[in-house]
Amino acid sequence: MNLVLVALLTAGGVGALSAVAGLLAPARVRTAVVGVSITVSGAAAAVAGVAAMTGQGAVVALPDLLPLSGVLITVDALGGVFLAITGGVAVAVGIYGIGYCRQHGLNGRGVQAVLPLFVTAMLLVPVAASVGTLLLCWELMALTSLLLVVAEHRSRPAVAQAGRWYAVMTHLGMVAILIGLLVFSANAVDGSFPALRDAASGLSPTVAGLIFVATGIGFGSKAGIVPLHAWLPRAHPEAPSNVSALMSAAMVNLGVYGIVRVGFDLLGGAQDGAATWWWLLVLTLGAVSAIYGILQAAIGTNLKRLLGYSTTENMGLVLVGVGAAGMFATSGDLPLAGLAMAAALLHLVNHAAFKTLLFQSAGSVLAATGRRDLDDLGGLRAGMPATTAAFGLGALAASALPPGAAFVSEWLLLQALTHGLPTAGASAAIVMPLAVAAVALTAGLAVATFVKAFGIGFLARPRSPEAARAAESPPSMLTGMGIAAAACVGLALLPTLVLPTIGAVAGAIVGSTDPLQIDGMTIRLVGVAGSLSPLMLTIALMIGLAATLAGVRVLATRRAARAARLWDCGAGPLSARMEYTATSFAEPLQRVFDDVLQAEQDVDVTHARESSYLVQTIEYRRRVPDRIERRLYEPVLAAMAAWGRAGRALAPGSVHRYLGYGFYALCGLLILLVVTR
Amino acid sequence: MTALGAVGVVLQLLIVVTLSPLLTGMMRQLRARLEGRAGAGIGQPWRDLRKLMRKRPVAPHGTTEVFRTAPAVLVATCLVVAAVGPFVTTASLLDPVADLFAVVALLTLGTVALALAGIDTGTAFGGMGASREATIVALVEPTLLVAIFALSVPAGSTNLGVIVTATLADPAQVFSPVSLLAAVALIVVIIAETGRLPVDNPATHLELTMVHEAMILEYSGPDLAMVELASSMRLTVFLGLLANLFVPWGIATTGQPLLVAAAVLAFVAKVAVLGALLAVGEVFLAKLRLFRVPELLAGSFVLGLLAVGASFFLA
């Protein structure tokens, strides 16, 4: 009974008990009980994950729990990473959910019972060690998240539509995973992961490729990768904010987990030279998702939809790292592959921290103002200082600038990509610069997006009466945000605490040694010349800031500042309507990328009655459709609708016809039986 | 190493802080003379800074701490970059920060601070300046990072000291296609990042043409002094990087006082020459329409990409 096993059982047990508590507890304490137990469960899972990452493992086999396949649970280093991430997110979201659910009227038995089940299912997916167990936990996670997404369907009709999209896409993904894993286990002794690993070397390249692509479709859809991302920007805005945080910061990671587990661990794609095209595909899709996601986020104005598209972007960046790791591993450069994988894993950790913080702040804003659109927000600094600070911290982290958290992981990723040139051949000579360009464009657009989100949403003056009346969130929500903020700050300043373990895990995945070497507060790369010290950078920045302020204090005049009106060209005080909105902020970007976005714009000018040279009102409408949806999804949906309409001819309303179908089928089957015997 | 590093940091900070307004003054004076005007003299920016420092600070209604602290953040980022850049010595005291990606990201942080301050004013000018600046930053990033990539391939690292040392060790590399293409790409990037013609006119106050000036319209007094100093320092730092990454001769690799003094002079001379060339170029260029700027940046991106390709195929 080692630490990992104890902690994992604690996490699972507390999760199950809190589901029961959610059903039975009285309404006054329900959210508090469930919230605290989710936090405890998350903390236990985080302990288990960290212990597993440092090398301890555990195996639990329950062959009779499920018919035909049994349940097999194995905690290894790779699973430990995701266990730790999910646990950490649950710790922050659990406490946050206490206040949020109470404010939003989500303290019904259904929601409070399903929430812990969702967290527990997410904790079980990384430790499942057989096909049956994995699919069971995956489906449990999908169902519970679906129930949570549609939790508010009575108050808003858009929720039901979002739920439908989510349900269909997640189950289609599940079918793809099922097909891939079933083909795999058909070629092996049974469905357990050790048996699959043994059988991998005997698979033909075509079958292995088919398995990778099938599971990649399912896992990629869960991670929100283009072109199967359509559920993400629909489900995240409509779900309650704590559920969105859980989904964006913990659930989409499991898509990446699946790809890494199947590709690197089960199929042995790092050693197989013929598997380079898998990783090239992963890298390409990752790069395209990153650019597309952040572009849609840059021009979007719905705050939570923007954050959802940002999740697509970050998962794309992670897959760029994973794909690069695979490409380097198959061409023999193992230290660089370890570096790329370490960058990807660190980015997952960073993303979990700042995305949780961002969704929590967005939920806080939504609870306080009831508004979702950035064009209606603004001026929240006065009423909600803590939330503003939290969102600012999260935005700094998300835009990959120092001293934010994602700067380190993006630095590692860029280092891996730029040093891959000499060794990996002519294809890499084309792919790597394009990958660097994609990462760079993503970084630039991310800066623009989060400047817009933070600046327009929180600074300046309020653009609507609800924003003017906003009040700060209750203490439980602030505590949750504080935990996530502490994680962001810790990861930004002291990534050297988590990097040794992450580097070791990354090296183990690709089959090399630790690609990173930590010297106190500096990260050094093994094998290539490169080092970075985020702490030193931040300290230098702080010293510079202090020196500047001191210099100004010394040199500038001692008179106190006076308040003045903003420059209004002498025309009178500026109203909030004259501020820049999110739509106008993003308009130059939208024009530059118009070929990709193809926005639909409408300008309606109403002239004054006296003269058509005078304007009374101007109305501007802009809609940016998701172009991939329009090109890919709408034809498929139209074909299915046409097929359904054609099928109506089979059902003209005559009961005799329907009975006849059964009769003919039976007779036909019997005749077939006789003839083919 | 550390003694040289410490001396280098102090010297670099001193030079950049004190001499960058003179660089701006020199450029303006050169432009004035070429345009047939008398000009205000090289020392005018320092006189402006002194005047601004004596004015009473003004804080507009409705702005938050972001507006009040952005100039300080901007100056702080420039100070850090000035401290770590390979201007006087290759051995930096803050070597783990002397990474080209880190330096670029720090400068972007400064721009972000200013953009947020622009939005925080709540005027249409501020928002407009921030919006345009954000677009330019987004489009400049790919070129910048690809150019860094091209620079790092021959040296095998993105550490500034290592790149400069590698160029010093192999002088012929400067004339390779990789270097030349990367240099041209970086020149366009520098013009865009520092807000010079043809991307942005630093002397304009027409709202249709402002980018940088629009963001700082509400600043006055000491805040404006900090912003003006920061923009001079940014220009100095960028030109210094361009000079010493491609033409690093004169930089001090050991701690002998004579070499260090020569390095200081070499740095000042190189930056002055580059500044003069930039000023002369600006006389003959008109500002591009905002939506022609992406075309310019796309062209520089292609050059950077070719540089990287050349570094592989011609290696």
Next chain:
Amino acid sequence: MSESLYAQLLNLAVGALLLTAVLILWRRELAAIINVFALQGIALAVLVGLIALDEGSAELGAVAVGVLVLRAGILPWLLRRALAGAGATRRETQPLVNVVSSLLVAAGLTLLAYLVSQPLVALDPSPAAHAIPVAVAVVLIGFFVLVTRRLALSQLVGFLLMDNGITAVGFLTTAGIGVVVELGISLDVLLVVLVLQILKTRIREAFGATDIDDLRELHD
């Protein structure tokens, strides 16, 4: 009883099953159809009783009595009550497939049943096994009646015919379904009849007749 007598009586009972099935297909008046159905119930009970005698099982005897009560007593009574409430439509005037063709189809279905059941018979050639094809034919004919009749009541009789046939196949193949299973099946059947009766009344109240084809008006 002796083997040959047993075989003869068994064949007689099973033949009666088939004959009643064909008669249901042939006759048009609903009252006659219900009477023939009751006769089939008696034949089924006799079949089960014969098997019980052969096996010497008291349990099966009880089942035979239960079958008699249910299928020859209760069900025909319920059907007659429904018929009494039906009113004018007491005749199946126009089945979808006319009577001559129906009879030909019944012959074809019997042939198909024989062909399909060959392996079952070959598995264990006992007198009970030889009777299986006939029971299967009854199932198929019952399905055919269900498909081709217009009035709800005749469709119900077709469904019950299918159930009789399935029960017969069950007893002939295993010779011991067990009281509980037979009880369960019979309960289901009873419930179906009751529910359909209620449904029929409702339909008649709403639309005036229970001509199934009129329900076509309800389609999309």
